[in-house]
Amino acid sequence: MTFSRRSFLRGAQAAAVAAFAAPFSGAAHADTSRTLRIGYQKGTPLTLLKAQRSLDKPLAARGFDIAWTEFPAGPPLLEAMNAGSIDLGYTGSPPPIFAQAAGSRIVYLAAEPAGPHNEAIIVLDGSPLKSVADLKGRTVAFARGSSSNYLIVAALEKAGLTYADIKPAFLSPADARAAFEGGKVDAWGIWDPYLAVVQQTLDVRTIADYASGIVQPYSFFLGAPDFAKAHPEVLSDVLSQVARGDAWTTSHRGDAAQLIAREIRVPQPIVERYLARSTFGLLPVNSTVLGAQQRVADTFRRANVIPRAIQVADIAHPVSFTR
Structure with a gap:
């Protein structure tokens, strides 16, 4: 197939x-x-x-x-x-x-x-971003009010950053995928099954999920x-x-x-x-x-x-x- x-x-x-x-x-x-x-x-x-x-x-x-x-x-x-x-x-x-x-x-x-790995903040494998702290000043795509919105806010708080430290890009999963793959955003907060799709079809890295010490x-x-x-x-x-x-x-x-x-x-x-x-x-x-x-x-x-x-x-x- x-x-x-x-x-x-x-x-x-x-x-x-x-x-x-x-x-x-x-x-x-x-x-x-x-x-x-x-x-x-x-x-x-x-x-x-x-x-x-x-x-x-x-x-x-x-x-x-x-x-x-x-x-x-x-x-x-x-x-x-x-x-x-x-x-x-x-x-x-x-x-x-x-x-x-x-x-x-x-x-x-x-x-x-919910499983600890069913949602993640991801970057393309070649990205210089290695951790949530590196998101400062960067553009992060996610759907406003979605489950990923909480993961991003909680991960930023844990890293000593605030919501104001990033540039949110409020995008639907489909639009976020296009922006992410095209390099228009630096990171993407997304959940399954969309996460599983992108992990299967692109080279990506997870920089935070609920296994990162964030209360799920x-x-x-x-x-x-x-x-x-x-x-x-x-x-x-x-x-x-x-x-x-x-x-x-x-x-x-x-x-x-x-x-x-x-x-x-x-x-x-x-x-x-x-x-x-x-x-x-x-x-x-x-x-x-x-x-x-x-x-x-x-x-x-x-x-x-x-x-x-x-x-x-x-x-x-x-x-x-x-x-």
Whole structure:
């Protein structure tokens, strides 16, 4: 199988733009009252459920069908949720913090651990930059409000630098890839599966990830408050299937990689690469999880990245699930 360096990211971006527009158009589902509208990103636990169609039967038994919408990153996904276009989604740690600080209507439902190498700040192999300290005065690409935004802020703080010491380039994964490869930016903060793609297709070096002594946050399943209040049993069904999918993936990573690769149209070795370094296991939104998320929010506030202090526990809406 041949694989273009740019095809995956460009395709993901184009699909996401089209998908994001659909809920606002006349082509949207005529009656969403009995439709669970799920926003997902490539390679996340929801991708496996979509590939396996494991939600179809339990939700059909409750009289619900499913509409899937793909997004290139967490911030636009939560913008769509706040706009009333999706009911459930999955993102990294920072997007809900930015959304809450902006007054968006979202709630935390459940959490997932993240692997220490599933996200990184990378440079081209020939770059003179050797450490985070070398980023001072340099241009760093990342998606604003994404999970990489936190990695960059936390890595700078650990290195004795501030957010003001770099020149941020707020770019989508596809645009960041082009700028990075073309030498228009000095470094790039990016997550899997995009990270696995670039590691497979370019000569790059990691100068920081969560194995660099940075406290790692969780990822989250998030919901629209009205839907979460009205249909907790539907969300419980989804999360229970996520928990079972996580358990299955842990012991069947090769099979899971095959399914996900087919679903997201990425070569299987790339999916195998990031699944091998991933951590699985659905978690309730408890005091430990919320405490870790509050530390992320406080880090952003110290760096003046978000406009006000927030209490993440204010939008916690834990949903029960079974394994």
